[in-house]
Amino acid sequence: MAAAIDLERLxxxxxxxxxxxxxxFTEPVRLPGCGHSFCRGCIGRHCSGRQRAACPLCREGFELKDLRPNRELVALVNLIPQEVKEKELETRGERKPSGAVACNDRSSPGEKEEGTWDISKQPEVTAETIELLRKDLSEAKEYASLIKSQITKDFCCMKEYVERxxxxxxxxxxxxxxxxxxxxEGTIRQLSVEVNKPTDLKAQTSNLPERQKYKGSPSTTTKITLDEKLNAIKSAVEDLKRKLEFLLVEKYARQFPPVQLADFHQETSVCSLSPEAAAENPEPRISSQFSQWADDVTFDxxxxxxxxxxxxxxxxxxVSSHPGDYEPSPNRFCISQVMCSQSFSTGCHYWEVITKDSDGWAVGVAHETIGKKDKLGRTEHSWCVEWLGPKKQLSAWHRNQETLLQKDKPLKVGVFLELQKKTVSFYSITDKEMLLHTFEINTSNPLYPAFWLYSLERNGSLTICHANRR
Structure with missing residues (x-):
């Protein structure tokens, strides 16, 4: 029974x-270039006396003198019992095209006799096939090892460049x-010397114009210059991170095997940080007065x-430059929006979203029935806060009515949903929470976290923080 099952699998x-x-196959031979195999009689008739012809499958050229017996196929075909072959022959004969005739049917008696398999040779051929398969396995292992070594070197070069x-x-x-x-410090020393000469200092400054006396100090100018340099470097590193992310997630996504990039998307990389630096830059997690209500929410x-x-x-x-490889869904948005899988109909719930990596976004909640073309905050059952970078404007939206918020761009937004009180509040999260806006919600339907992204901002992103309950 086990042998029959193994044969069926084969x-x-x-x-x-x-x-x-x-x-x-009857006396199978392998073509030298493409490696396709055919019955010797079939490929001979295909050549029709020509010494050079094209492969019937891929059209690659070959010469008749270069054909080689495919002993692996011979051994495998001869493992199949004769009754299975006859049954399969009957089945295939029903759907055989008019021009396809069995090799034995079109062979002369001499050819049939010549093509008959000598059963006494089977152990020898099987042993040879096993040896060839082992050789192929060994070569495959060696080649895989070589490729792994080359890839390791390439990744090491990239890592060395980044680390350098x-x-x-x-x-x-x-x-x-x-x-x-x-x-x-030099400025401080100079001023300290001047402090010891109050008379001379008074005499010198009495002759200066009034506005020159209160001109910005060198230390202030130096600090501003340093801040500008450091901010420029910080922006360049963030831009490099976004571009590298784009290459991994989009450009080479189809060439590389699929992986979860959770570690890559953390605010810091754990691979090169010292323990002190890692403590200063932890994985983005929720830690606020609302932590006890924190929920793990994920995009749908x-x-x-x-x-x-x-x-x-x-x-x-x-934001991606090309369509993602998603399964068809009747609920998929037709505009640059996404909802979470989780919904809430009772209790208190809280989540945080990192918004610093996008210059155009909306964070809010919506009912499940929001239309595929309905923008967040423009309907009866959706509420949000929205930042538009080109306008440098933060707004609150509901029922297509805008409330201007005189606040700077939040780098992280917290959403606190109190369903008993029927309110949803939005906070700017820094060292503490600063209330941005509170809506009264007039629905008893379950609400979902919902988001909008400015579709023209390549690589702009939003990241949901991990819940960290106290």
Whole structure:
């Protein structure tokens, strides 16, 4: 019984039929270039006396003198019992095309006799086939090892470049900070000397114009210059991170095997940080007065616009340049929006969203029935706060009515949903929570976290923080 099952698996896994006659191989030969195999009689008739012809499958050229017996196929075909072959022959004969005739049917008696398999040779051929398969396995292992070694070297080169760039950047920042410190300390020493000469100082300053006496100090100018340099470096590093993320998530996504990029999307990388730095830059987690109500929410792959990429264990959404490989869904948004899988109908719930990586976004809640083309905050059952970078404007939206909020762009937004009180509040999260706006919600239907992203901002992204209950 086990042998029959194994044979059935073998037949299901391997195609042991000739593409010309559609029957089991008879004296199979392998073409030298493309490696396709055919019955010797079939390929001989295909050549029609010509010494050079094209492969019937791929049209690659070959010469008749270069054909080689395919002993592996011979051994495999001869493992199939004769009754199975006859049954398969009857089945295939029903759907055989008019031009396809069995090799034995079109062979002369001499050819049939010549093509008859000598059963006494089977052990020898089987042993040879096993040896060839072992050789193929060994070669495959060697080639895989070689490729792994080359890939390891390539990734090491990339990591070395990034680490070297990191080291040089940190060294540059340290040098600039020391230079600014020396300037400020020099200014302090000069002022200390001047303090000891109040008479001379009064005499000198009495002749200066009034506005020149209160001109910005050198230390202030130095600090501003240093801040500008450091901010420029910080922006460049963030831009590099976004571009690298774009390459991994989009450009080479089809060439690389699929992976979860959770670690890549954390605010810091754990691979090169010291313990002190890692403590200063932890994974983005919720830690606020609302932590006791924190919920783990994740993006719904059936409710995301096709040109938004979802990564980092469904916690990060990013504007993409091409459609994602999503399953068809009747609920998929037709605009640059996404909803979460989780819904809430009772109790208190809280989540946080990192917004610093996008210059156009909306964070809010919506009822499940929001239309595929309805923008967040423009309907009866959706509420949000929205930032538009080009306008430098933060607003609250509901029922297509805008409330201007005189606040700077939040780098992180907290959403607190109190369903007993029927309110939803939005907070700007820094060292503490600052209330941005509170809506009264007039629905008893379950509400879902919902988000909008400015579709023209390539690589703009929103990231949901991990819940960290107290």
């Amino acid at each position: 037949l299901g896994a391997l195609d042991l039929s000739c593409a010309c006659c559609l029957q089991y 760039q990191q080291k040089n950047t940190l060294m540059f920042i340290e040098q600039e900070q020391k230079a600014a410190q020396q300037k400020i 792959l059936t409710r995301v616009y096709e040109r938004l990429a979802i990564t980092a264990q469904n916690r990060r959404v990013m």
